[in-house]
Structure formats: structure tokens, C-alpha cells
Amino acid sequence: MTTTATSGSPRPWAVLLLLAAVLSDLAASFWMAAQSHRWLPVAASAAAGPVDDLFALEVGIGSFIFLGCSGVMLWTLLFNRAPKYDLDNGDPIEGNLKLEIVWTVIPLVIVMLIAWKAIAVSTTLSTLGGKVRVSGGHAAMHGAEAPAAAPMAADATAAANPIDVIGRQWSWEFIYPNGVHSSELHLPEGQRSFLRLSATDVIHGFYVPAFRLKQDLIPGSVIDYSLIPTRAGRYRLRDSMFSGGYFASNQTDVVVEPPEAYEDWLAEALRQPLRPAANAATDLYNQRLARGDRGWATVPPAPPPLVHVSADPEAPHES
Template sequence: MTTSTPSGSPRLWAVALLLAAVLADLAASVWMAQQSHAWLPLPASAAAGPVDNLFALEVGIGSFIFFGCSGVMLWTLLFNRAPKYDLDNGDPIEGNLKLEIAWTLIPLVIVMLIAWKAIAVSDTLSTLGGKVRVSGGHAGMHGAEARIAKVVATDDPAAAHPIEVIGRQWSWEFIYPNGVHSSELHLPEGRRSYLRLSATDVIHGFYVPAFRLKQDLIPGSLIDYSLIPTRAGRYRLRDSMFSGGYFSSNQTDVVVEPPDVHEAWLEQALRQPLRPAANAATDLYAQRLARGDRGWATVPPAPPPLVHVSADPTARHDA
């Protein structure tokens, strides 16, 4: 005597089809995660690897959910459509405790996984050092070095003499330990560089896409920051915070070069005379005044800094 499979139990082919669909979804999501590395700018710092891997994890999870939901909707449209003149409502699913637990726990696990990975990446980077509030405007910041030195805990003697990074409307200025002033940032390849960030007017964003790093510059604060460039080249530094009418012109280059080339550049730069840096915002504002100062009200740009080396706005950059 043979027994028949109860009509309510899942059929073997249905289970096999569901398993194949999940495996295909997983394979497509892994492929998307691998491809996501090519979507990002050229990696040029030690932070790029962990950040790119975190991005790939988020792309993989998002792809798995997207392909899964899209597949269910496509299957429903093709094989489970209602008849042409069927206006009945679908079966109610209220009170399905198992389904409610599933759609609560699964997003919770996903969010906690991403948060755990993001915290681990943040600990790995360890880019942010001390921060000291300074009163008396930007002039008072130069007297705060002793206070912020106590906040910075590191065995690297280079941290005691960081590169000063000054953001203003609308230009960047970099002051090196040997006294060189420049409007483009030069860093040695493969070595940790220490920066001291400050802003003279409003909040600016120190953002180098190729480094995968971003840090806000807060007026009245000195913020210690560090990074390790790993690839020689010329990369773009952008102001990531809206700081007024000409903030899009507040860009410059970061030049990463071998340590010996960097030392030679510092010596050669110090022999150059100080001169106003090339500044696109100043030029744009002059054009505005020549047209009668019409249009939206805007803040006049701060005078360009006096530098030994000025950034070349026509230079090609890698990323």
C-alpha cells in the first residue's frame, strides 16, 4: 500500500527551486561585492583597503536583498498573477507570528553586522588624535600647541611637529615643520603623516577620495589627524562641507612622493620667495564685481595665503 504526500507539505521540486534561487542570489551578490571595488577612486592610503572592504560588504548585503525581492516580484508577475477580472483581495497575513519575528530579527542581524564591521574599521584606521578648543580666534590657536601636545598619545616623534592644515573661504594653506608654506599638500609615501587641522571662519571638510578619509575642520578647534599614503601620485583634496558661494573652487592637490623626493622638495621650496597662492575664488569674485556685483549675496573670499609653492590648477591628478 502506498502513501501519498499530504497536499499541504512542500514538494521536493519547490524546495530544490527555492534552494537554487537562493544560491543564484548569493552568487550574484558576491560578484557584485567584488565588482564594487572598481566603482571607487584609485586607492592611495592605508585606509583604503578596510574602507573598500566595508563598502563591498554593504554592496553584497544590499544586492542579496535587492535581487531576492526582485526575484519574488518577477515570479509573482509571471506565475501567480490573478485572473483578468479577479478583484478579490489577497489572503490576509496578519497575526503570522513567525513571519513577524523573521522580518524583525533579520534586519536587526544585518544592521548589527554592518555596525560591528564599521566599528572594527574605525578602530583599524585610528586617524583621529587630540582635539583642543581654542578661544581668541585663529590667532589664539598658535598658543595652544602645548595643550594639544598633552592630548596626543603617541611614541612617534613626528607627531610633535605636524603639518598645519588651514581651511578658509576659499583656499587651503599647509605649513610644514621647517617653515614652508604651500597651497598644495606634499606627503611622503609609505610613512604616517601627522596633520593639525583648523578653520579660520566656518566648518570645512578635509576630504581626499583616494585616501577614503574625511575630517571636518571646526572653527575654534585644533584637531590632530594622521594618515599613511601608500601610492605615489597626485590626488584631489576637496572641501566636503558647503561653506559659501565659492566653496566648489576650494580644491587643491595632494602630492604623494617617495621620502627622499619629499625631503628634497621641502628644501627646495624653502628657498622660494613668498607670493600669493593661485585662487579660483578670488578670480571668480573679481569677475562678479566687474559685472556690477549682481546676483545672490555672497561673502568676499579671504585674501589668498602667501606661500612658497602654489598649487597648479591645470595639473592633472590621478583621482
Template sequence: MLKLRAILIMTVYAILAALASFWMAKQSYSWFPPEAAAEAKLQDDLFSLFTGLGTFIYLGVIGPFLYSLVFHRASKYDMSDGPPIEGNLWLEIVWTGIPLVLVLTLSFVSYRTYEKMAVRGPMELVHLHMPQVMQSAYAEPFDSSPQQQIQNAAQTAPIEQIDVTAKQWAWVFHYPQQNITSTELHLPVGRRVRFTLRSEDVLHGFYIPAFRLKQDVVPNREIDFELTPVKEGTYRLRDSMFSGTYFAANQADVVVQPFDEYQQWLADAAAQSPTPAFNQAAFEYSQESDREGATKGKVAIRGWNSIPPAPPPVVNYAPKPEPDSPPA
């Protein structure tokens, strides 16, 4: 009778733990920025899977532990030893086999996800002797029909080519078909985009949280990467690698807009003459030089070595500085 009761309690608790894990897996989608690219759902699904399994394992361990602590405690003056229980072969096989299968399964699913996204690490790129063959990173269709229609259209639309140059400390975007450059990245919604990433100096990280994209940019390598923006809005590109003193200022806006507005922006930018863009790193460097009385182009000694930023990029289009920032 006691054994049957224990089995019933464990069964009910396992069902409750499974429901709680499923709820946590669904909640994990709200912990991230909006899914602004088709590939974002690939990574969010993977994280949701890890969250659900992690919650179930945690509850599966902490629940029996608390139950034993409350209902199976020894009495205050009980100094006797516990029963001499020997090892159980089947129990040992189960608690060894299940974690092994889980780890191997999660590793395989993670590998497949990042393979679809075509993300490459720095060491993989450094030792890459063959030309990079990139698979299309089309994600599974979204549940909502408008985004699914966008993805279906993206598979047949022409691919937009954009060259991305990273340097200390600025992002420069070149649109080769129109031969224009910008310090603000504009993308058409629902169109496949292929980036060619380059670095002029050190290791940088091309990181757009809303796209779930973080691609290392390695010097002396050209790295191709594709994605499909599916949600209009303005997002933020950051340098995820420590690339020097002013790497935190190495940011840019990413504007995802309808295709007709994107075409109009390209036409407006092509009509503008290239001019130096405002650069936050260069401005902070000059301010530091003025405050510390250093000679032009050289910062006073502050306890660590620093290098001057690259000259502000000369581009067709640059966003206006923030209200608290000085003009270029």
C-alpha cells in the same frame, strides 16, 4: 512532491543570489578612485559588505515577487478570495529577528571602521571637552605585497607632522620641522602623516576622495588626524562643506611621492622666499568686480550677500596656474 520542488527551487535561487551578491561586492571596489591610503581599504571593505548584503536582500525580495507574479497569478475571471491564512508566529519571529540582527551588526561594524579611521563629526568636536585621544588608524594589510611592505614600514617610520589651515577660500599647508608653507600638499609614500587641521573662519571639510577621508574642520578647534599614503600619484583635495560663495574653488593638489623626492621638494621649497600664491577665489572675485563695475574690494549687488575672499596666502611654494588661468 510540490513542496519538495518548491524547496529545491528556493535553494537553487538562494545559491545563485549569494553568488551574484558576492560578485557585486567585488565589483564595488572598482566604483571608487584608487586606494591611495591605507585607511581607504577600511572604508572600501565596509562599502563592499553593504553592497553584497544589499544585493542579496534585493534579490531575495524581487525574485519571489516575480516568481509569484508569473506562476501564481489568478485567472482572468477568477474573482474569488484568497485562502484565509492566519498569522505564523515563527515566520513573524524570523522576519523580525533577521533584519534586527543585520542592522545591529552593520551598525557595530560601521562604528568600528570609523573608530579606526578616527573621523569625528562637527557636533562631536564642538562638544568635545576632553583632549582628543586618537587611535592609530592602521588598516588591514593589502593583498598585494608591495603595499603590505609599505604599510609595515610606515608603522616604524617617524611621523610626518603637517599643519593644515582652511579659510575662505584657500588651503595652506605648513611643515613645522622645515618651517615652510605651501598651497600644494606633498606627502611621502609609506610614511605615517599626522595632520593638525584648523579653520580661520567658518566650517570647512577636508576631503580627499582617493584617501576616503572627509574630516570636518571646525573653527576654534584643532583636530588631529593620521593616515598613511600608500600609492604614488597626484590626487585632489576639496572642500566638502559649503563654506561660502567660492567654496567650489577651494581645492588643492595632493602629491604623494617617494621619500627621497619628498625630501628634495622640502629642500627646494625652503630655498624659496615666501610670495603671494595664485588664488582662484580671489581671482574670480576681482573679475566679477571688474565686470559689474563695482568699486575695488566690493562686488556689485547680485541678489545675494557675498564676502570678499581672504587675501592670497603667502607661501614658499605654490603650483603654477593652469594654462587657462591668469598669472598671480
């Protein structure tokens, strides 16, 4: 005498099939999470690791949900379709308290897991120092004494003498403690660099994809910021906030080099004469004027800053 499964209970082969599908979904999701690191720009700062791990977690969870839902829909389409001319409604499913608890608890756990990881990453990346509200234009802002960021390295002198980062329509200017002015940012590899961010006109975004860091520059505020470049190379700094007609041209390079090379560059740059920086926005605006200043109204670009070292727009960068 053979024993058959009771009505309504799952058959053993169905349980095994469901288990195999869940395990396959998990394996594919772990693989997708591991692959996600390859989708991002090269990692060039201490912040990149925690940010990339958070992204991988989100990719893994998203892949598991997407593949699971897609699998259920595909199975339904292939094996549980209604007959061709069946127009009846499906059986009503209501009042299943267990099911409602499950589909409430699972999203709650997922969201709390992502939130816990995001808070941990945010704590790790706590690089912001004081933010000072000043009045009187950029001259007052540039001379404002912002509270120094809490030194997170042994070199407190660097925290007391940050690099000034000035965003404007549409150019970047960097002023170093020794008086060097540059339109490209140079940083020493492996050392925490302290920056003092300000904007002269509208909101700009200090964003270096290779560093996984972004900070808004707010007019009327001075913001202390710090980062640790970990890989020598040339990377792209982009204005991540829409700041007017030519904001897409408001890009420059960040050059990370060994500390000895960085010091040599500072000394050599100081010996160069001041000259207007190369500026794509000015070139584009002059082309507009040559065509009769037609089209949508736009704000004239601010004069290019006078710098000892101007960024080379043709220099190749990694990301």
C-alpha cells in the same frame, strides 16, 4: 501505488527551485561585492583597505536583499497574477508567529553584522588625537599647543612637529615644520604624517577620496590628525562641507612622493620667494565685480595665502 505530497506541504521541485534561486542570489551578491572595489577611486592610504571592505560588505548584503525581493516580485507577476477581472482581496495572512520571528531576526542580524564591521573599521582608523578649544581668533588658534596624537609609528618627532592645515573661504594653506608654506599638500609615501587641522571662519571638510578619510575643520578648534599614504601620485583634496558661494572651487592637490623626493621638495620649496597662491575663488569673485556685482549676496573670498609653492590648477590628478 504512487505517493503524492500532502496538501499544504511544499513539492520537492519547488524546494529545489527555491534553493537554486537562493544560491544564485548568493553568487550574484558575492560577485557584486567583489566588483564594488572597482567603483571607488584609487586606493592610496592605509585606511582605504578596511573602508573598501566595509563598502563591499554593504554592497553584498544590499544586492542579496534587492535581487531576492525583485525575484519574488517578478515571479509573482509572471506566475501568480490574479485573473484579469478579479477584484477580490488576497487571503489575509496574520498570526504567523514563526514568520514574524524570522522577519524580525534576519534584519537584526544584518544590522548587527554591519555595525560590528563598522566598529572594527572605526577602531582601525582611530587616527584622531586631541581637540583643543581656543579663543582669540586664528592667531591664537595657530599658536595653540594641541595635545600630540599618540604616535602610531616609531617617528615621534613627526608627531611633535605636525603639518598645519588651514582651511578658509576659499583656499587651503599648509605650513610645514621647516617653515615652508604651500597651497598643495605634500606627504611622504609609506610614512605616517601628522596634521594639525584648523579653520579660520566657518566649518570646512578635509576630504581626500583616494585616502577614504574625511575630517571636519571646526572654527575655534585645533584637531590632531594622522594618515599613512601608501601610493605615490597626485590626488584631489576637496572641501566636503558647504562653506559659502565659492566652496566648490576650494580644492587642491595632495602629492604623495617617496621620502627622499619629499625631503628634496621641502628643501627646494624653502628657497622659493613667498607669493600669493593661485586662487579660483578670487578669480570668480573678480569676474562678478566686473559684471557689476549682481546676483545673490556672497562673502568676499579671504586674500590668497602667501606661499612658497602654489598649487597648479592645470596639473592632472588621479582622483
